[in-house]
Amino acid sequence: MAAAAAIGPATRALPSDxxxxxxxxxxxxxxxxxxxxxxxxxxxxxxAEQPEILVTPGSNGLANGQGVxxxxxxxxxxxxxxxxxxxxxxxxxxxxxxxxxxxGAPRGSYxxxxxxxxxxxxxxxxxxxxxxxxxxxxxxxxxxxDKALHIWKQDPAFNAGKEGYNLNGIAIDRDQHxxxxxxxxxxxxxxxxxQANGDAAAVTQIDMPRMLKNADAIRMGEPDRQxxxxxxxxxxxxxxxxxxxxxxxxxxxxxxxxxATLQTxxxxxNDPSSGVIVGRRVYYIESKYSLLFKSKDDAHIPRGxxxxxxxxxxxx
Numbered sequence: 001m002a003a004a005a006a007i008g009p010a011t012r013a014l015p016s017d018x019x020x021x022x023x024x025x026x027x028x029x030x031x032x033x034x035x036x037x038x039x040x041x042x043x044x045x046x047x048a049e050q051p052e053i054l055v056t057p058g059s060n061g062l063a064n065g066q067g068v069x070x071x072x073x074x075x076x077x078x079x080x081x082x083x084x085x086x087x088x089x090x091x092x093x094x095x096x097x098x099x100x101x102x103x104g105a106p107r108g109s110y111x112x113x114x115x116x117x118x119x120x121x122x123x124x125x126x127x128x129x130x131x132x133x134x135x136x137x138x139x140x141x142x143x144x145x146d147k148a149l150h151i152w153k154q155d156p157a158f159n160a161g162k163e164g165y166n167l168n169g170i171a172i173d174r175d176q177h178x179x180x181x182x183x184x185x186x187x188x189x190x191x192x193x194x195q196a197n198g199d200a201a202a203v204t205q206i207d208m209p210r211m212l213k214n215a216d217a218i219r220m221g222e223p224d225r226q227x228x229x230x231x232x233x234x235x236x237x238x239x240x241x242x243x244x245x246x247x248x249x250x251x252x253x254x255x256x257x258x259x260a261t262l263q264t265x266x267x268x269x270n271d272p273s274s275g276v277i278v279g280r281r282v283y284y285i286e287s288k289y290s291l292l293f294k295s296k297d298d299a300h301i302p303r304g305x306x307x308x309x310x311x312x313x314x315x316x
Contacts, residue, residue, distance in 0.1 A: 007031065007278055007311070012044050014051055014307040019086075019292065020285040022068040022120065022217065022274040023309065024077075026101065031276070031309060033285065034065030034079055037292065039089035041065060041079060041104065044309065053104075055079070058089035060097050060106035067120035067217075067274075069129070074144075075101045078129065080118035086292040086301070094118045096131055096142065096149060110142060110149050120217060120274075122170045122178070128198070132167035134183055139167065139192065139200070153178075153192050153200035161186070163239060169218040169274075173229055179206070181215035183238070189215065189231070189252075207258040213246060214238040217274035219282070221251065221314060228253045228260060232282055232314070236273045244290045247272040249282065251315060266312050283311045 007029050014020060019037035026032065029046035032054065039062045041055035055062060055077070064082030071078060077099045083091055094117045098108040112118050117134040124130070127144040130152060137158035140149040160166045161184020169181040178192040178200075187208050193201035216236035224230050230253050237246035247269035252259040266272070266284070275284030288305060295301040 007046060007281075007283065010311050012051070012309040014044075014285075014309065015042060015053070016304050016306055018042065018307040019287060019289065019305075020273075020307055021064070021066050021287055022080075023276050023283065023285055024068045024070045025276045025278050025283070026070045027072045029278075031283065032068050032070060032077055033309065034068045036064045036066070036082075036287065036289070037087055039063050039065055039081075039087050041068065041077065041099070043104075055099050055104045059104070060099065060109055061092040061095065062097055063087055063089060063092050066118060067131075069121050069123060070101065071098075071123060071127070072101070073127065076107060077101045077104070078121060080121060080131065082117055082119070086295075086298075096121065096129070112140070113149060113151075116140070117165075119167065119183075120169050122172045124172050124175045126175070126198075130170055130172065130178060132170045132180055134165045134167060137166050139170070139178065139180065153203070155203045157190055157203045157205065158182075160184075168214075168216055169234070171218045171220040171231060173220055177229075179218055179220075179231060181212075181218050181233070183214070185211055185214050185239075185241070187211045189218065189233075191257075204257055206254060208252065209259060209262050212250075213242060213248065216272075219275060219277050221277055224253045224261075225316065226253070228255055230254070232275065232277060234272050234274055234284065236271050236287070238271065238273075238289070240290055244270050244288075247286070249275065249284060249312065263315060265315065277314070280314050281311045282314055283309055285309055
């Protein structure tokens with residue numbers, strides 16, 4: 001992974017009206033930021049003053065740009081495409097999309113089975129991709145040679161919350177554990193143990209010391225000083241229970257089936273739906289979805305809304 005110094009300034013501007021949902025970092029320090037509204041992906045090269053549009057709006061049927069992942073080995077960019085709307089491009093069935101990492105040219109599209117919703121994704125050391133489904137209680141997997149997504153783990157623990165959605169973020173710990181978050185506000189994350197053959201084992205609830213404010217993306221950090229696994233949790237406050245600036249970013253140190261510590265490192269954010277860890281810093285976006293959701297139609301969505309990528313130092 002690129003060193004944090006290669007990313008460039010601490011705050012990087014995105015195109016206006018971008019409404020980002022997820023971002024990823026490449027080995028050269030480039031950041032890739034998907035747009036939920038524009039159905040596109042922007043690239044911020046190290047030290048570049050302006051972003052460039054790598055994946056053009058609607059390319060390969062991309063609609064709501066959700067989870068973004070850089071597959072450096074295969075030189076691919078993976079993006080989840082959603083179906084909620086509020087976009088400038090046509091809606092298409094939810095799918096996992098791939099693009100050439102250098103040019104942004106379309107490379108593949110893998111539809112979500114059973115009208116599922118591709119929300120976020122993670123990759124293990126073997127190149128397998130794991131995808132959360134927000135409309136069905138399951139995690140899907142795509143192996144490097146697969147032609148279609150298949151169910152890796154389905155479990156009642158993933159069932160929908162009161163808003164009607166299931167899983168949200170996902171992170172992998174050394175190919176041994178897969179962590180997922182629920183879309184609804186909850187005081188826990190969930191861990192899926194991975195068997196030696198790669199199959200999914202049991203689902204375990206990981207208790208948090210408080211209610212998480214809609215844990216959106218989750219990212220695996222370096223172990224803490226005691227050697228405990230750490231997760232960076234992007235609490236998007238997705239349903240606005242604490243006002244438009246109730247979002248925050250927290251770091252959890254895990255001890256067995258509970259979080260031993262949960263430290264908030266950034267607060268007062270407007271829908272911080274995702275981020276990426278580079279070195280000792282976390283780079284994150286504010287999605288500002290409330291501006292979309294409170295608009296009764298496209299004509300009432302405000303124009304010229306600024307967006308950026310910000311960063312914060314992680315605790316030791």
